[in-house]
Amino acid sequence: MEPAVSYAERSAGRLKYGFVAPALVLLIGMNVFPLCYNIVLSFTNAELSGGAWTFVGFDHYSRVFSDPRYAAAMRTTALFTTLAVTIELALGFALALSLQRTFRGKSAILTLLLIPMMLSPAVMGLYWNLILNGQYGILNQTLGALGLVQPQWLTDPALKLLSVLLVDVWMWTPFMALIALAGLQAIPVYLYEAAEIDRASVWRVFRRITLPLCAPLLFLAVLFRATDALKQFDLVMAITGPNDAATQTLSALLYQVMLRDYKIGLGSAYAFVVLVPVVALATVFIRYVDAMQRRQGRGAT
Amino acid sequence: MTLRSFHRIVCVFGFSFLGINCGGAPEATPALTVWWAQWSPADGLQELGNQFEKETGIAVKVLQIPWANYQDQVFLNFGNNKTDFDIVVGDSQWIGRGATKGLYVDLTTWLPTAIDMKKVHPRAARYLCEYPPGSGKFYAAPCETDAVGFAYRKDWFADPNEQAAFKQKYGRDLVPPDTWDEFKQVAEFFTRPADNRYGCAILTGRSYDSLVMGFQQFLWAFGGSWGNDATHDPQGNVNGPAALAALEFMKSLIPFAPQGGANMDYGQVLEVFTNGSTAMMMDYFAFFPGIVDQMGDKVGFFMVPRQGDQRFISLGGQGMSISTKTSPEQQERARQFIAWFLKTDVQKQWITKKAGFTADTAILSSPEFRQATPFNDAFAQSLDHVRDFWNVPAYNELLAAAQQHIGEALDGVASSQDALNAVAEKHTQIFKESATQ
Numbered sequence: 091m092e093p094a095v096s097y098a099e100r101s102a103g104r105l106k107y108g109f110v111a112p113a114l115v116l117l118i119g120m121n122v123f124p125l126c127y128n129i130v131l132s133f134t135n136a137e138l139s140g141g142a143w144t145f146v147g148f149d150h151y152s153r154v155f156s157d158p159r160y161a162a163a164m165r166t167t168a169l170f171t172t173l174a175v176t177i178e179l180a181l182g183f184a185l186a187l188s189l190q191r192t193f194r195g196k197s198a199i200l201t202l203l204l205i206p207m208m209l210s211p212a213v214m215g216l217y218w219n220l221i222l223n224g225q226y227g228i229l230n231q232t233l234g235a236l237g238l239v240q241p242q243w244l245t246d247p248a249l250k251l252l253s254v255l256l257v258d259v260w261m262w263t264p265f266m267a268l269i270a271l272a273g274l275q276a277i278p279v280y281l282y283e284a285a286e287i288d289r290a291s292v293w294r295v296f297r298r299i300t301l302p303l304c305a306p307l308l309f310l311a312v313l314f315r316a317t318d319a320l321k322q323f324d325l326v327m328a329i330t331g332p333n334d335a336a337t338q339t340l341s342a343l344l345y346q347v348m349l350r351d352y353k354i355g356l357g358s359a360y361a362f363v364v365l366v367p368v369v370a371l372a373t374v375f376i377r378y379v380d381a382m383q384r385r386q387g388r389g390a391t
Numbered sequence: 392m393t394l395r396s397f398h399r400i401v402c403v404f405g406f407s408f409l410g411i412n413c414g415g416a417p418e419a420t421p422a423l424t425v426w427w428a429q430w431s432p433a434d435g436l437q438e439l440g441n442q443f444e445k446e447t448g449i450a451v452k453v454l455q456i457p458w459a460n461y462q463d464q465v466f467l468n469f470g471n472n473k474t475d476f477d478i479v480v481g482d483s484q485w486i487g488r489g490a491t492k493g494l495y496v497d498l499t500t501w502l503p504t505a506i507d508m509k510k511v512h513p514r515a516a517r518y519l520c521e522y523p524p525g526s527g528k529f530y531a532a533p534c535e536t537d538a539v540g541f542a543y544r545k546d547w548f549a550d551p552n553e554q555a556a557f558k559q560k561y562g563r564d565l566v567p568p569d570t571w572d573e574f575k576q577v578a579e580f581f582t583r584p585a586d587n588r589y590g591c592a593i594l595t596g597r598s599y600d601s602l603v604m605g606f607q608q609f610l611w612a613f614g615g616s617w618g619n620d621a622t623h624d625p626q627g628n629v630n631g632p633a634a635l636a637a638l639e640f641m642k643s644l645i646p647f648a649p650q651g652g653a654n655m656d657y658g659q660v661l662e663v664f665t666n667g668s669t670a671m672m673m674d675y676f677a678f679f680p681g682i683v684d685q686m687g688d689k690v691g692f693f694m695v696p697r698q699g700d701q702r703f704i705s706l707g708g709q710g711m712s713i714s715t716k717t718s719p720e721q722q723e724r725a726r727q728f729i730a731w732f733l734k735t736d737v738q739k740q741w742i743t744k745k746a747g748f749t750a751d752t753a754i755l756s757s758p759e760f761r762q763a764t765p766f767n768d769a770f771a772q773s774l775d776h777v778r779d780f781w782n783v784p785a786y787n788e789l790l791a792a793a794q795q796h797i798g799e800a801l802d803g804v805a806s807s808q809d810a811l812n813a814v815a816e817k818h819t820q821i822f823k824e825s826a827t828q
Contacts (some may be wrong), residue, residue: 139469141492216572224651225663245654246804331598337801349463351788352488 108244116138125365132358139352150359152344160360162335163343170339171319174258175312181259182266183244183308189267190274203264211261215328219236219244222329243330250336254325262318266311306382313375320368340364394453422447422450423724426465426476427709429455432535432677435744436480441739442769443731447722461785469494474714478720478728480534481712483518484600489712490522495530496713496722500527505730512536515750519710520777531710532729533750535677538773539594539604539705540766542664542682543567543671545691547581564686567693571612574671574696578647580716581670590647595801596656598820602801603780603793604705605673606641608695611703613637617781617793618818629810638800639808644802653801675707676773677746679766692766694773706777708748750774785825792817 131151136143148369154160185203189196206214221227222243230240277299285295323341326332332342332350344364347358392813410580422732424818428462433455440451445689454476456464468474481489489495496518502508508516515536517524536785547553557565562574570575578590594605610616618625628634649663657827664672665685673695682690695704706819711732713725718765727729731737736755741747742763754760761768781789 139488139492139494140471225659226666240650242651242654245651247799247804261754264555293685295673301708333803334597335795336802346791347514350791351785376786 104277107128128361131355132362134355135353135354137352138349138354143355150356151363152354154359154363159338159343160363162342163338163340166251166321167320167339167341170258171256171316171320173255174262174319174322175315177255177259177267177348178263178266179308179312179317180212181263182311183270183304184272184305185263185267186270186274189271191367200268203267206261207265209261211324213330214257214261217324218253219329220326222253227274247336250330250334254322254329254337257325257329258319258322262315262335269307269311270304273304276307277303306379309375316375317368317372320364320371360370392450395513399420400420411508417663420449420724421721422452423478423728424476425451425480426461426468427455428458428461429452429479430458431478431680431745432679432747435741435747436534437458438737439732439740439742440728441735443728447727447731449727451728452592452755457792469714469716472696472716472718476714477717477725478711478713480530480709481696482709483706483779484782484786486519486522486710486712486788487726487786490528490530491784493715496715498532498713499527500636501726505532507732510730510735510751510753512750512752512755512774514558514706514777515708518706518782519708521785522782524782525780531712533731534711534732535708535746535775536748536750537675537677538770538777539608539673539695540676540769540773541550541567541673543691543693544669544681544689544767546689547670548691566769567691568671570607570698575640575644575647575685578644582647584663587668589652589663589669591644591673592648592652592655592660592669593641593644593673594657594660595645595653595798596659596796597654597794598656600780600790600794601656602797603790604707606638606793606797608705609637609641609698609779610634611676611778612696612698612701613640614701615768617789618621618822619652621811623781623818623822625815625822627817628815630815631809634811635807637810638797644803644806647765651791652799666817674771676748676766677707680746680764688765691766692769693778695770703778704773704776706779776784784827785821788825789818792821 107231133145133147134143135146189199208325221229224240224242224245226231234238243249252276275363281299281303282295285299290298320340322343324336326334326339326342327345330337332338332346338346340360341364344357344360347353347360351357423440424435433453437451437453440453451622462482462485465479467487468476469492481495486495490497502520511520511533515533519533519536520529520531521527522530524561548567554565557577558579558580560580565577565580574591580590581588582590594601605619609634609731610629611635614635615631615637616628618628623817648655649668651659655663657678658670660669660674661678661682661738663669663815665682676692679692695702711729713722713729716790719723732741735751735753738749738751742749742754742760748754755771761771780786783789796805796813796817797809799805801809801814805813
């Protein structure tokens with residue numbers, strides 16, 4: 091005979107579904123449905139301006155991999171993501187180390203650091219477009235006044251991606267710094283005291299205490315920034331536009347295909363193919379962070 | 392109180408908050424909504440729209456959308472079952488997509504009843520109103536007729552010292568150039584980087600279509616083309632010897648431009664001209680009233696130069712099209728407004744608005760028009776030489792490919808021949824794909 095389930099237990103069971111339901115509905119409405127619809131569209135020749143569409147099978151997917159624009163955008167995105175995340179991580183961690191100790195004016199500096207990442211990337215992109223303008227931009231005006239070379243940041247093909255990178259680093263290094271700072275401040279002081287008693291060198295303390303204990307948070311920051319940089323769009327749009335071969339990231343290419351070429355079906359296939367490496371990367375990072383936390387948990391016990 | 396009166400009272404007091412009209416007061420005529428890009432001519436159209444409302448009781452709202460988002464917004468809106476606009480003042484290149492995708496109302500039988508098409512400049516009719524060009528099938532009425540032209544520093548050209556130095560160097564008078572070779576000489580003459588003075592600024596920007604609009608004038612003048620008009624085949628046309636000579640000539644002008652001259656869009660060429668550093672600047676006539684406001688009589692205007700006897704100028708401007716995704720009543724009102732706008736009297740007012748350019752041949756040839764502004768004469772002459780980029784449904788893909796590859800040639804990333812070959816290859820592929828769709 092099965093044990094009787096009380097009314098209270100049944101009610102609690104229903105209640106938990108009641109609490110989860112709004113989030114579930116939102117998730118399905120805002121994420122799952124668009125994703126499924128995107129997959130359906132990717133097999134059609136649907137166009138932005140409406141009209142009848144038909145299924146075209148895997149035509150778009152086969153085209154994605156033979157399109158030189160896609161390969162070029164993939165390379166640009168990979169290069170941008172690698173450089174941006176690496177530079178931001180290095181600078182952010184260095185900044186966090188320099189802010190680790192308490193000193194006068196620290197809170198003011200932290201507040202100032204927050205400003206770039208609190209501003210809209212699109213607005214910042216437009217501002218930087220003016221700042222980097224080769225003719226009247228304040229950067230070149232200043233360089234000119236100092237008698238230095240005035241690079242054409244927005245028109246020289248060798249400098250265009252660098253300009254976007256510069257703005258991204260300016261915006262997101264503080265984010266890395268803040269996360270790293272949180273990690274540094276969570277390290278127990280007694281570990282440093284023990285290392286001091288053991289007369290450990292500064293490098294050894296950094297390598298054996300600071301870096302390993304900060305690593306999980308740093309990896310989390312890298313994960314956030316890498317997935318964000320892979321989607322880079324706002325700055326490219328504002329600084330060079332979506333059709334510039336030197337800076338055409340995957341998202342910019344998607345915009346060009348969907349909104350400028352009006353090919354929603356083809357664009358959906360591009361979007362789905364872009365989603366695969368992003369999800370794969372996120373999964374790898376999450377598993378890595380999980381594994382690291384488990385190792386630390388075992389170490390602590 | 393009769394039952395009928397009681398019902399009326401209930402209607403008025405009971406349902407008024409719902410905005411339900413139960414009879415009595417006549418329903419107001421819905422306003423006509425016109426979408427256009429955000430610029431001076433749209434202000435002028437709104438002023439005329441206000442006048443139309445006074446005459447007919449039909450209100451006209453001209454909604455201005457920033458140029459950067461205009462195309463996206465219009466075609467996103469066309470994706471709906473009903474558009475938010477009744478009339479769209481669409482770019483000349485949109486007409487193929489509008490006509491073939493069932494977005495623009497076919498005006499073939501109606502337009503000639505609204506205006507005698509013989510009064511419309513034939514080039515404007517061909518490129519702004521017809522699809523396919525020359526077919527006699529109309530999908531738009533002429534609204535803003537525009538062309539590329541040049542502004543130059545009249546005060547520099549008039550300087551006796553400059554005139555003497557130029558004559559000594561080149562053996563001829565310093566006057567606005569009529570041929571591309573003369574243009575290059577003048578550009579070279581005024582290029583003095585040490586004095587922050589440069590010869591020319593031409594359209595080379597990558598954001599939308601400015602590089603193509605700049606380049607195609609050289610392409611056509613040197614004997615090349617984007618492709619065969621009938622078959623659309625670009626091979627041997629856009630990458631032939633004439634096209635190569637055109638691109639090489641265009642590249643040879645870049646050293647006479649201010650820094651960044653290999654990538655300047657419509658706004659940037661204006662900037663380097665109005666900041667006083669550049670002698671000659673290529674841009675659309677619609678931007679020229681602003682230059683006159685800013686620089687007064689220091690500035691003069693001339694037509695795009697010729698190569699031999701070949702002078703070709705990039706068409707600009709937009710036609711008025713009626714959305715198929717608006718009610719038949721609104722479409723009828725839209726026709727009423729367009730017919731009114733095309734009347735000669737209204738066109739005479741239109742040309743008094745800032746950057747309001749007409750396609751009416753009688754007005755264009757009248758001395759009053761030609762003398763009204765410093766640029767009208769050059770504009771009227773330019774219209775006889777205008778030509779447009781492809782306006783087929785896949786125009787934007789063709790445009791993006793041309794912008795990207797010709798841009799690579801200007802940037803030195805690819806040789807001119809490789810860049811033109813890439814354009815030809817890409818255009819062939821786009822035409823092939825669009826034919827199968």
